[in-house]
Amino acid sequence: MRYEELYHTEEVKPKGLLAFFHLDTVLTFLIFMLTLFSLLVLYSASNHNMDYVMSQAMKIIGGFVMMIVIAFIPPERIKQLTPIFYLIALLLLLAVIFIGVEANGAHRWIDLKVMRFQPSELAKLAVPMMLAYYLHKTNIPPTFTNIVLSLMIIGIPFALIFMQPDLGTAIIILFSGVVVLFLGGIQWRYIFIAIMTVAVAIPSMWFFGLKNYQKDRIITFLNPELDPLGKGYQIIQSKIAIGSGGIYGKGWQNSTQVSLQFLPEATTDFIYAIIGEEFGLIGTSLLIICYLLIIWRGLYISLNARDSYFQLVGGAISLVFFFYVFVNTGMVSGILPVVGVPLPFVSYGGTAIVTLFISFGILMNIYSHPASITKRIQ
Template structure:
């Protein structure tokens, strides 16, 4: 009897602070796996783990803070958030700081950041606000305007150049349009236009190194010691893990430093080598739990804005997972997308946690209003 009362009190506490318990537990499990893998892939460097712990702490704090805000607040600030993001992207275009051959950062003296990360949230919020003003399914006019709103920041980010982020930002907006009831005729037309746009993107927007990534994806063995080295070593690591893996800290590709970018973009290769097929299935199950929970929250949301926004945040998270696992296993070109909550890094992870904060606000508000 006491155990039942404790459980009820615990659930009430989580609801009072607007936290979805199932989603939080799933996220914490992924974070723990990420810390274990970072420790192994980073040469057993405890300082690396401590820095990641600090970033995770910041991300969790932001998530909890954003979960406290009513959905009406997000709805009202969407257009302003989007406009500020566009202005910042224009600022990057004209005054941005160049680093590693790309112009992606704004330096404000005390703060240096990537405005493209802001658009990962501003984009779905803006499109969800725009579409939800009218009835769903969305009209052809609204869908056309929605695609224009998606196209503007996508091009600005692609010119930095940052192909991976531009794809994620555009996907977050397109998911909203898809969830708004877009007809299959329109989807087919968009697919056709996308195919026609591909040559323009290849000849006028993509840089030489991005073109080389596509060529390497098609035939990595053509340059095994150059551009194809990353993906070849990655596939060796994944395949050598076998069914049950080599064991934690026992992966030869990572410990002997054959695998580049092993604690960031290619961390899935390290995990696969050490934990094998069984570990991969377990990781996929955890990701699937988060995705299904997010879609469940979207389905139960109280209004169209919440439904569209929650659905877009969840499906964009799926794109993160799909693209990273696809690129390290040779199924997709390398575009520099980290494995969410596993890869070492701060900016992208904080953006993801902010998205989950909004998702929790939608989830708990629905439950509290239903009482």
């Protein structure tokens, strides 16, 4: 009897409450709970400003709709559009140089009149997608030539974002590309060479690459008490907020850092400090557990992807999400320099949260179009 008569290839259909909408039930539930919690915290962190809350709620609703739409797109179409998406991201980054709007000494936004748009947020997704597309079309694990070309794919948007200047986003771009190379099976000798190169380049970066305010952030991170009422003020107030929350916290809407307006950026990059003050160690621990469950689920979905492209993209999305959480909570707690990375799905923002939903829409697409398996006909 021929092989075709004994075996047939069958696609495993996802099962779950939201399978009809091509959504993973576990991941959707975790994201929904996280965004609902973010609205509660934002109401308190903004000093009961309902305009902030309603604006964020509309962005969350729009993000959920985009996530569902992307989950329905045929996987091959996503793969085919990846180079175009990457090219558009590069063109928008170039446009920032000429028509970018300045804010706080940086050119990072394009003014669309109705809203400000930050192209670097799209690059966070476009770079790992393009790198996965390139490696999928060539060799896995990557050869030396593939690695060099991959570094060019990473390096161009990295340089454009670094010049804005936006060190935090540039680091995320670099990390997202490195993650794809790592998941693609890059050999350890190349990793060792990269680490040694970075170690040698750090002194040059300090003297010639970093802006003065970026150097100040690193110095402040090492010793914020050097300028407690100036450059070190924000991180000191952040640590006071987290420490004063204790184990159980002061309770929702009882943040003194908000009511007395001691902590700048309480609704954006430093909202984690408000969570620590109002909900204490228990609240922040539950938040971290929720994040870890999202990362675990994302990696699990990626393992069952239909091909290497989606495995690399899904893995990169999940691990970059981890990097987001690690950097934000680390900088707010004082164990990392302040680099301006928002807390995912919780910090107030526009482009950032929409890009997150697009990213998880791709994960939902991977979930709803899993790998095929070969089963014996009984």
